[in-house]
Amino acid sequence: MTIPIEELRAAGLGPQVERLSAAVASYLDEDKTLDRVDSNVAVVSDPFGGRAALLEYAAELLGDRARRDSISGIADADELPDIEGETALILEGCHYLYRRDIDGFDRLEAFLERLAMTNTLVVTGWNRYSWQYLTAVERVDEAFPLTITLPPLDAEQIEAVVRAHDDDTYPEYVDTGEAGRIKTIDLVSHDVSLPGDRSVSVPYLRPNVSWLVSWAIWDDAESIEAVVFEKLRRLSNGTPGIATSLWEQSVRDGPEGRTIAPAYIDDPVDDCHRISDDAAFLLWLVVAMEGVERAQLADMLDQDAIGTEIQTLANKGIVRVDGSAVELQPLGLHPAVAELRRRGLIWT
């Protein structure tokens, strides 16, 4: 699902949009064409995080001078996108340039080598978790002087995206007197820097003030909206693609036509606790690559049979099987990330 750039800009992602605009404008300035310093751009986001919108915007800015390409799956090392001879290349799906296996980085290394030897402006799209992994093991960030990371949105930004995204009749807010499941206190952590480039993560309890306030003014119509979008933000963790997906699902499945209420918004996904190590690694692969062929998953897990692991995750609503591919469900992302982080499979 691609979110138009106007929606992202309206939602508060203006700084990211402006950085991309500046990079493209700088490259198109003839005096700087041969200056390769800013010629490679990495757009990094969570799955469903609005990355495609930024790449779409770059294509609009570059017009005919850019060729668009998309890598849609893991391929052999010798199948590389052409860079030479292009003025600009916009390349989505760069997280498919590697396999987590022996010799699995060959294709990525060849791509980075080509990237280093060209003046072509290359705007690339990456999955955040693959980017973090590849930065640690292959220092992929060094090949991209400009990295644009899309942050999570707050409740107001989510509202702007949803309002701009929903072309249909805007639904009516309904006060059902129930809020559904939501936390009033969060356990969050704050990184404190220590001498010697070290940091320590200090956990603390943070009350959800907007949520508590919205309860206090529950009778007011606006407060229902506030609760709706706060709940959307919490369940989506501020990821726009997940929030819009959740909005559509809640409005569609509401009991009274096109209506929306906090209680209608529910997260049907189970938590991911008590999955095997193999299922956890399979989950990491699906989260980091956003969709992988079963055979390739089996290769990377070094196993012949992975049906049980896939079934476990599918039953929890985390992944879905589309033909021979295993794909991530939008609402499965954050429970999956929470579990992978708990297990230490996500390294930040």
Place this chain on the structure above:
Amino acid sequence: MSWLLQVSANGTVADGAAIDPGTVVSAVVVLVLAYAAGRVLSASLTAVADRLAKHRFRVTLLIPLTKFAVYGAALYLIVTTLFELTSAQLVAFSGLLGAAIGLGLKDLLADIVGGLILVVEQPYQVGDKVAIEDHYGEITDIGLRSTELLTPNDTVVVVPNFTFLNDAVANANDSAAEMLVVVEFYIDVDADADRAREIVEDALLTSPYVRVSPEHRYTVLVGDDHYYRTLTGKAYVTDLRNEYPFKTDVTERVLDAFAQEGIESPKVPAGGGQALPGE
């Protein structure tokens, strides 16, 4: 022992403490309750720690502290409330204790002192992987008298806390979830060592159990000998409990890749030659 001799016929001590069967039973009950409370708290904290996975060491460090606090409170309750010992009686009790130590309880006392030092200095915590004397394994319990560790062969080894005072203790992870693991391979001197090194490096970096960051670096060392070359891969695992799955995963995939690439094991010359380490 003078205060004990002052117990009168009706079971009272002339100056303060009342030693009767009820008091003794109460003291025993307090000790039993303290032991049970220590076990329950220890089990609860262990359960909480396991749920936190890689952050479990923030909780496990509380386990010995909690147990010592419970046992200390129980002892304080018995001495001050149940027996109501006066200063003179405490001095006399100390004399009795000294005699008992002289008669054979000195090892027990040394173990308890060792336990107290363990709690204060914390050279290891519950969950750490340590080598004490000839034993290597994960610490599963730190008690008043002894420390228990679980070996890779699922054997529980009970090490007296006194050992810590005299012998070196090697802690592999120092209360962090991540731990450096070393995997070694031997190849023939004629084999392509560069290619072998690449394979080992890729196997380390793509393992499901690996952790790489500026603080958790990896390396592959190549060593040379007359009859073989060694490839030593070093990388951190996300959790020390993955030490052996990591070694197995890396070894399996490296050996498969070596077989596919024709990288052979060392050939020891006929009639002898230097034995490989471990042979």
